[in-house]
Amino acid sequence: NKPQPLRGKRLLITAGPTRESLDPVRFLSNHSSGKMGFAIAEQARSLGAEVTLIAGPVALPTPAGVTRINVESAGQMLETVMAKVNSQDIFIATAAVADYRAENVADNKIKKNADELTLTFVKNPDILKTVAGLPKPPFCVGFAAESQDVEAYAKRKLADKKLDMIAANDITVAGLGFNSDANALQVFWPEGHCDLPAQPKTELALALLNVVIERYQEKNDT
Numbered sequence: 001n002k003p004q005p006l007r008g009k010r011l012l013i014t015a016g017p018t019r020e021s022l023d024p025v026r027f028l029s030n031h032s033s034g035k036m037g038f039a040i041a042e043q044a045r046s047l048g049a050e051v052t053l054i055a056g057p058v059a060l061p062t063p064a065g066v067t068r069i070n071v072e073s074a075g076q077m078l079e080t081v082m083a084k085v086n087s088q089d090i091f092i093a094t095a096a097v098a099d100y101r102a103e104n105v106a107d108n109k110i111k112k113n114a115d116e117l118t119l120t121f122v123k124n125p126d127i128l129k130t131v132a133g134l135p136k137p138p139f140c141v142g143f144a145a146e147s148q149d150v151e152a153y154a155k156r157k158l159a160d161k162k163l164d165m166i167a168a169n170d171i172t173v174a175g176l177g178f179n180s181d182a183n184a185l186q187v188f189w190p191e192g193h194c195d196l197p198a199q200p201k202t203e204l205a206l207a208l209l210n211v212v213i214e215r216y217q218e219k220n221d222t
Ligand code: PMT
Pocket: 014, 015, 016, 017, 031, 032, 033, 034, 035, 036, 037, 074, 093, 094, 095, 096, 097, 098, 099, 124, 125, 126, 127, 128, 129, 141, 142, 143, 144, 145, 146, 157, 169, 177, 178, 179, 180, 183
């Protein structure tokens, strides 16, 4: 029988992209497939956790034994996370949340009459920062998708968002990161770091969870 170090623990995971409507037929989004977050959800379940997976629009089956809630926009993802977060022990934010949304969503399809089109975007709320700023936050693990200065930007996000841990991926490496089956992570926490080399996301998810469990136990034993 497999060890169940997460038995009795509740994990909340966000995965996939968000979609921000521009008009009734168009949206702003990104290339996240949800594979990283779904792999973490599946592995956390296999380690005994009670897992809630809040997923943006992705074409993936729900891992067995995992409770899945589908959302579209960053606003809906925030609302759903906040409704679930109070009872959680660990929060892992793998979702690629759109940083901006259209200031006004057009009621009707935008017509292509003009040669140029200017839209105004406003900043979306930061879901992870909101959770980590709660009076009694769960153990908070962020992701960082970076195309340059991976370590420096990841450490800045760790400190700015007051996280327990951040897992950074360099999205410029071919075959890794967005919408691929493999990934590599540089993991940072306030007192240390480790590298998880390139491997299938299913295996990487387990390696990351082992680091999370170690830090979580250390934090909660002291
Ligand atoms: O889905 P896949 O195709 O498998 O790809 C995996 C991945 C590349 C999407 C994943 O490994 C990853 O890097 N996810 C984070 C992507 C991202 O948006 O990173 P960021 O550096 O912009 O955000 C930092 C952290 O804040 C993330 O944990 C993010 O979920 C969170 N965030 C960001 C903005 C926002 N408004 N709310 C948030 O919660």
